[in-house]
Amino acid sequence: MAYCVNCGVKMTPPEKVCPLCGLEAYNPREPLSDAKSRYPEQMERTSVVNRRFVASIISLLLIVTTGICLLLNLLLVKDSPWSVFVIGSLALFFVAALLPILMHKPHPLFCLTLDTAAISLFLLMIVVFITPGNWRWYLILALPITIAAGGFASLMVFLSRFSYFRPILRLVAYSLMLIGIYLLGLEMLLHAYIGTPWAPFWSWIPFAACVMTALFFLFLNRSRKWQEEITKKIFI
Amino acid sequence: MDDKKFSWLKLDNAAKIYPAAKNRGWTALFRFTADFYREVDPDCLKIALDRTIKRFPWLALRIRKGVFWHYFEHMDGAPDMQSDVANPCVRMKFSENNHFLFRVRYYDMHIAVEIFHSLTDGGGGLSFFKTLVAEYLTLREGLVIPRDDDVLDCDDEPHPDEYEDSFLRLNTDATRSSMEGYAYRVQATEEENDFVHITTGTLPADKVSLIAKSYGVSVTEFITALLIHSIHKQQARLKKRKQFKPVKICVPVNLRKLFPTKTKRNFATYVNPGINPKYGEYSLREICKAVKGFMMLEVDDKKLRAKFSSNVKVEKNILLRLCPLILKIPIMKLSFRVLGDKQTSSCFSNLGLANLPSPMAEAVKHIDFILGPLQLNRLVASCLTHQNELRIHFTRTLKESEIERNFFCSLVEMGLPVTLESNQLRKKG
Numbered sequence: 001m002a003y004c005v006n007c008g009v010k011m012t013p014p015e016k017v018c019p020l021c022g023l024e025a026y027n028p029r030e031p032l033s034d035a036k037s038r039y040p041e042q043m044e045r046t047s048v049v050n051r052r053f054v055a056s057i058i059s060l061l062l063i064v065t066t067g068i069c070l071l072l073n074l075l076l077v078k079d080s081p082w083s084v085f086v087i088g089s090l091a092l093f094f095v096a097a098l099l100p101i102l103m104h105k106p107h108p109l110f111c112l113t114l115d116t117a118a119i120s121l122f123l124l125m126i127v128v129f130i131t132p133g134n135w136r137w138y139l140i141l142a143l144p145i146t147i148a149a150g151g152f153a154s155l156m157v158f159l160s161r162f163s164y165f166r167p168i169l170r171l172v173a174y175s176l177m178l179i180g181i182y183l184l185g186l187e188m189l190l191h192a193y194i195g196t197p198w199a200p201f202w203s204w205i206p207f208a209a210c211v212m213t214a215l216f217f218l219f220l221n222r223s224r225k226w227q228e229e230i231t232k233k234i235f236i
Numbered sequence: 237m238d239d240k241k242f243s244w245l246k247l248d249n250a251a252k253i254y255p256a257a258k259n260r261g262w263t264a265l266f267r268f269t270a271d272f273y274r275e276v277d278p279d280c281l282k283i284a285l286d287r288t289i290k291r292f293p294w295l296a297l298r299i300r301k302g303v304f305w306h307y308f309e310h311m312d313g314a315p316d317m318q319s320d321v322a323n324p325c326v327r328m329k330f331s332e333n334n335h336f337l338f339r340v341r342y343y344d345m346h347i348a349v350e351i352f353h354s355l356t357d358g359g360g361g362l363s364f365f366k367t368l369v370a371e372y373l374t375l376r377e378g379l380v381i382p383r384d385d386d387v388l389d390c391d392d393e394p395h396p397d398e399y400e401d402s403f404l405r406l407n408t409d410a411t412r413s414s415m416e417g418y419a420y421r422v423q424a425t426e427e428e429n430d431f432v433h434i435t436t437g438t439l440p441a442d443k444v445s446l447i448a449k450s451y452g453v454s455v456t457e458f459i460t461a462l463l464i465h466s467i468h469k470q471q472a473r474l475k476k477r478k479q480f481k482p483v484k485i486c487v488p489v490n491l492r493k494l495f496p497t498k499t500k501r502n503f504a505t506y507v508n509p510g511i512n513p514k515y516g517e518y519s520l521r522e523i524c525k526a527v528k529g530f531m532m533l534e535v536d537d538k539k540l541r542a543k544f545s546s547n548v549k550v551e552k553n554i555l556l557r558l559c560p561l562i563l564k565i566p567i568m569k570l571s572f573r574v575l576g577d578k579q580t581s582s583c584f585s586n587l588g589l590a591n592l593p594s595p596m597a598e599a600v601k602h603i604d605f606i607l608g609p610l611q612l613n614r615l616v617a618s619c620l621t622h623q624n625e626l627r628i629h630f631t632r633t634l635k636e637s638e639i640e641r642n643f644f645c646s647l648v649e650m651g652l653p654v655t656l657e658s659n660q661l662r663k664k665g
Contacts, residue, residue: 001655007641008648009437012657019435019658020641038271039434039659040343044321046261046329046430168574227415 002027055101062090062098081129088125092118108157116150141193148185152178169227173217180210242399245294245308249403249548250502251354255299255306256568257576257611263327264353265608266585266618268365271346271601277376281347282317284371285340289314291390292364294399294501295355298335304561315339320348322662323432325608325631328352340368345601347372350608353502358587358605359490360500362620363388369603370596379595385498387593395498402497403544411546412539416508416579420471420481422615424634431663433632434606435640438655439647441626447650451524456586457531459628460485460509461523463617466642467581468513477514484510486580487531491544494537505544507534508580520646577612582639590622597623609633617643 002011002025004018011018011025013035018025066087073083095118100106123142127135156175159165165174187203200207220226247255254264289296297308315336320343328350333339337352349368351361367388370381383389427433441455448458468483491503509530511518518526534540550556556564590603605620606629615632630640644654 007645008654009644010653010655012438012655014661015657016661019433019656019660020637020644036344037659037661038344038346038657039322039662040320041662042319042321043323043430043662044326046327224415 002030051101055098059094059098059102062094066090084125084129088122092122109154112150112154112157116146116154119146119150137193141189144189145186148182152182167221169217169221173214173221176210176214176217180207180214183207183210242293243310244300245297245310245399246401247306247308247354248401248502249544249551250357250504252306252551253568253572253576254352254354256565257572258327259569259611261327262611263608264610265325265328265350266353266358266361267324267348267350267604267606267608268361269346269348269602269604269606270365270369271603272373272599273345273601274376275345276342276347278317278342280375281340281342281372282314284368284375285314285317287390288364288368288371291367291388291392291394292500293394295338295351295364297337297355299330299337299354301561304557304559304564306561311335317342319343320346322659323430324348324434324606324659325350325432326430355502356500357490357502357504358488358585358618359492359504360502362386362587362590362605363500366590366592366596369600370593373596373599377599379599381596382593384593386591387596397498398500400497400499401501402491402495402499402503403548406495406497406541407545407548408541409545410538410542411549412542413546414543415575416484417482418578419484419508419510419581420467421578421613422467422581422634422639423470423474424615424632424636424638426614427633427635431633432609433630433634433637433658433660433663435630435632435637435656435658435660436604437628437630437640437644437647438657439626439628439652441621441624443652444626447652451521453524453528455626456487456584457509457527458524459586459617459619460487460584461520461527462643462646463582463584463639464509464511464523464527465518465520466639466646468511468518469642470638471513480513482510482512482514484508484580486577486583488583488585489535489540491540494540505540507531509534510581572611577610580613582613583607583610583616585616585618587618587620590620592622602627604629607631615639 001013002015003009004011004021004023004025006023007018007020009018009020014037015025017023069083069086073081096115099114100111120143123138123146127138127142131137156171156178159174160171165171183203183206184200187200188198191198258264293310294308296311296314298311300307300309311334313334315334315338318339318341320341328337328339330337337355339350341348341350347369349361349365351364355361356364363386366386367390370383370387371390373379374381381387444458445455448455451458451461453461463485464483471480471483486506486508488504488506491497491505492499495503497503507530509527511523511526559567585605585607587605590597592600592603600622602625603620603622604627605618607616607618609631610616614634615630617628617630619626619628621627630643632640644656647654
């Protein structure tokens, strides 16, 4: 039997390298043994679906669909640029659903930024092709709503990295507060678009509900007894 | 079959979580193997299995979905025997196993049984495995093996006490929360190709016992303390002190030793001894002291009864019982994901002495107990002692072997001879 000079353990034949440090096992008086391993060669494979492979296939199908639609639009049904919307929708689906799977360890902030940009471009496409020249709803309504939603989501992802926001209840509480603020902002944008002065009306209701629920979660986060009581009830 | 006393069974309290928590890549499994001096005869093994399964009808079950809970349904026959594989304890797909919840495998000179945790725990599984090995050796070697409460006589009828739900019978009104804070998680790269690393260290049991005594603790406490020490070494290397988290090990406790029961189904709970290194540097002796103190306080029949009683109380809650299974499954899955393994850094299960009857002990070269990886904690340890050989198994689905190295090197530094074997030769790629 050979010893690992690095770890000091004895190795059972047919071990060729130390299982702990990977150093080659060598005993000059005993050449490497051909003893049979206790473990067979055959490996059991789990049939877990390879998500990247499936995503690649779907991406390929999207490209084919895009090409066919474009050709049909250019050669046969030429009355409107309908293929742009099909291609835009497919591109949006690709960026939101397939790209994160295809990327190796995608950063959530990067993905959110891409999603926000993709939605903004899709909306821009609607302005250009459906209401050419009418930029007002895009600039006052669509773009700020999209950027604010993406920004708030990114903010929560960013904050969740700090240990203060680690407890899930605290994270949910602050997310709810942000949603409440977002809804207030949404009503403000709607007023700006319609041209009436900003006086929050309906957005107070979801805002108040979000804040109340957030406060309840913050209380729950502080109260171990209540937390345990609720966890106990939902566990099994 | 005529000798079974039931056509279906309710899942016991400990079993309920596993069917919900399992996923496509993970099933809660544990494994026993026995190595012999001769090649395994599959025909003898098949006959032995058919005889043994009739004595253990509560293992010949499939799992079914009811409206409110999962339940077990009895099946005739036994699972088909399979060739063993290089990566033990990899997830079990029940449909590939004729819907049985355990599988029997053999290779060269050993046989192995892998059991889904819903069926039974290590104690019940060991009794089944020892009976199977006894039957096999009787047929293969012509041995006359005395039977007892552990190695059962396959000519006897199964007794209802052997498959009772002892959690239900022995629970009390006093309950005790088992909520704890999160623990440090071992940092390493996940293995990708379904490979499960098994590293086995063989040590002389008497010498380990002497070392443990010199630290004033039992063998289980000593190994637990050393595992905590080995895991904390990694934390100390990777983190600053203010980022330190508690290092805790989940140690299953066999309740059969504390309560009057004959059940062979699940009847175990767990305790989580550990240290909080934020308070300062702990030497191995101090960790041993902390683990011993914790075990003395926690491994107490009254406290353990209160602990499992709180789980039974939840199970008896009328609102929960009325909740349809379709809703229960995602809730249980999420609870297991959020709470399950996060309270501990790893798990160590010591089944103690194999206690094989005399002619059987000589015919069995090694008998091993291996835990499958947990859902989140991808490194666990287990051990079983046979003929003064204490065999510690590390199971991991992580690429790096830092924790085992810390562990076994510490034993070598204490002057203990450690002999290692592993399945690493079989890793491809």
